[in-house]
Amino acid sequence: MFVDSHCHLDKIDLKNFDGQFSKIVQAARAAKVEHMLCIGVTLDDFPAMRNQVADFPDVSISCGVHPLYVAKHPLDRNQLRKWAAEPEVVAIGETGLDYFYDPESRPIQQDSFAYHIELANELDKPLIIHTRDAREDTIAMLREGQAQRCGGVLHCFTESLEIAQQAIEHLDFYISISGIASFRNATELREVVQALPLERLLIETDSPWLAPVPHRGKENQPAYVVDVAKCVADVKGLSLAEVAKVTTQNFYSLFKHVRK
Secondary structure, three states: OEEEEEEOHHHOOHHHHOOOHHHHHHHHHHOOEEEEEEOOOOOOOHHHHHHHHOOOOOEEEEEOOOOOOOOOOOOOHHHHHHHHOOOOEEEEEEEEEEOOOOHHHHHHHHHHHHHHHHHHHHHOOOEEEEEEOOHHHHHHHHHHOOHHHOOEEEOOOOOOHHHHHHHHHHHOOEEEEOHHHHOOOOHHHHHHHHHOOHHHEEEOOOOOOOOOOOOOOOOOOHHHHHHHHHHHHHHHOOOHHHHHHHHHHHHHHHOOOOOO
16 A cells, blocks of 8 residues: 655646546545645645545645745744644645745745744644755754654655755654656656665655656646655665555654544
């Protein structure tokens, strides 16, 4: 059985599923995906996302404000704390830093990120981290905020082996691999995957984006996390069953509030 540790189910185009959200979940179940973590990116979207997945016990949710949205969706700390404390919320984020797309909002991003770390420690819920062109600041802020207390994951990882090792060794974090690892030009990322211990890896789709080979060009969905697992297995010279087993165990170890 597999787990999709990071997907945006509320962003998937339902036209491809006869307008029925349940068919996304059914397709995942048919592919032996036993659990999905649906990720929040703004507080404005959170109530609708929560309601959409409420009837599906194999879907958990996170709550947070993505760094690329925080400038246009100012962080309401009280509202974030209220919703993040709800029992169905198993993680804090997606949060982090992105200097590639919006370098002008660095101060706002950093303020938001620091609060997410503080809240994750307060609630004892792990962090889901987005980082791009901000690797040094990301690691520095996580260490300064003592994020090893709550734990977390660097999702959709595309950084260097050194950054992954710092996150694992100094913060006790996990590294999540997406379909990017299957792309033809992702040689360096595959080398990182090969070097990292399977016991520290998660797999994800980041649906509806980044569909893995052989689904490139299509909208992504949780069922395709199996192809991410196949890529990891090929790169590391392991069986698909071993990758499925260990990454699933890793998911439940990190997201301890998930109800199996």
